[in-house]
Amino acid sequence: MTLAWTYLLLVALAWASGEGIGERMVPTLLLASTPPVLWLLPAPMVLAWTLWRRQGRRVALAGTLLAVLGVGLLHWTPQSEGTLRVVTYNVLGGVQTTPDNLAAHLRTLDADVILLQEARFTRPGFEAAFLARMPGYHAQRASEVMTLTRLPVLDSRRVLLPGIQREVLVTRIQWQGQPLTVVNAHPGTVQVKGALAGEFASLQLTRDRRAAQVQALADIGAQTTGRVLLGGDLNTPPRGQVYRRLRAAYGPDAHDVAGRGPGWTFPSLYARIDHQFARGLTATRAQTLPWTLSDHRPLLVAYR
The missing domain is CATH 1.10.287 (Helix Hairpins)
Known part of the structure; x- marks a missing residue:
């Protein structure tokens, strides 16, 4: 007992x-x-x-x-088709795939918006070859994140994340005759492994840096009027203060609204750290795809 x-x-x-x-x-x-x-x-x-x-x-x-x-094994929500399809995917610099293979996989999704992280491809010529195989998509880049869309692009800007050599890519597109702001982000991770070695100072330093990065993302959400979507490898599990802060700034988590099962996007650790949050949109279907082109799995969401 x-x-x-x-x-x-x-x-x-x-x-x-x-x-x-x-x-x-x-x-x-x-x-x-x-x-x-x-x-x-x-x-x-x-x-x-x-x-x-x-x-x-x-x-x-x-x-x-x-x-x-x-x-999350019992998580089960109703699903239906949507008219806007968005995918977020950390592609690991393309080291586990080829331009042909990555583009072929992405084209099968029929996505209106594609958010890539770790898209600073390591092999020479990879990016040019990849984009050549994505006809109809406009590409925007900031540091190691890339946003591709086949919708009209109104404008795009970069926001530097504090404490890390990464940028947030903020792209305004037009969907159904109205602007939609899409935020593509890849904040840093907390060095939890340091705690196992007793390096608590490193753990706290990376925690504080990520808190500042999350504040920068929350500020973008607060300053954005109308419909907004945040997607990316956000390096945070679906619990805790950081997760709640992002959800408060951008709206519901698509997986919570329209996903099924645990939705592990980082399967080696059985973790869901890649997310999409949206305000002014309703997620109708969220699914994690069993691809092996990276250490992450893509998250595909349909909205209306």
């Missing part, structure tokens, strides 16, 4: 601390950054123990169910 209650309380504490306190304290920052799939690892042992002892089964089942909910 004690084991079952301990498991339930630990899962509840991990979930509540990561959601409520998030990045404000180092321990809760680590909890917010830990993939929730780890919460499920003790479940078989706890369930087997309570079945053998014939006590605590309901408590163990409650803890397991809470962990399953935290992982």
Whole structure:
């Protein structure tokens, strides 16, 4: 019985601390950054123990169910087709693919807007060859992010992110006769690995730098009137203070509104760190595609 209650309380504490306190304290920052799939690892042992002892089964089942909910395995929303299709994809500099292959995959999506991160391609001639295979798309670039769209482009500007050599690309396009501001971003990540080596100063430094970058993104959202969409490899899980701040600045998370399952966009860590938030648009379908052209997976969202 004690084991079952301990498991339930630990899962509840991990979930509540990561959601409520998030990045404000180092321990809760680590909890917010830990993939929730780890919460499920003790479940078989706890369930087997309570079945053998014939006590605590309901408590163990409650803890397991809470962990399953935290992982997102039960997330299931209604889906329908939309008239605007947007994909965000960290392409890892193209090191795991070719211009032909990347362009061929993207063309199959019939996307109106394509947001790429780590698109500073390492091989000479890659970018030119890739863009030549994307007819009908206008390309805008800022640092290592690139936005491609087949919709009319009204204007585009770059915003420097503090504490990192990256820029945000803000592109205004015309959709259904009205402007739509599309923000393509790739803020830095918190060096959680440093905590394992006892390098807490590095952890806190990268946390503070990312907080400043998120503030810059929130300012863009606050200063933008009308419809706006933020997409990219945002290096934040769907919990914690940073995630809530971005959601408040730009609107609902497309996966929450129209996704199914855990939606892991960084499969090696069972993490969902690539997002789309939109204000003035309604997500009707969100899906993570099982591509292997990068260490990330693309997130395709349909809107109306």
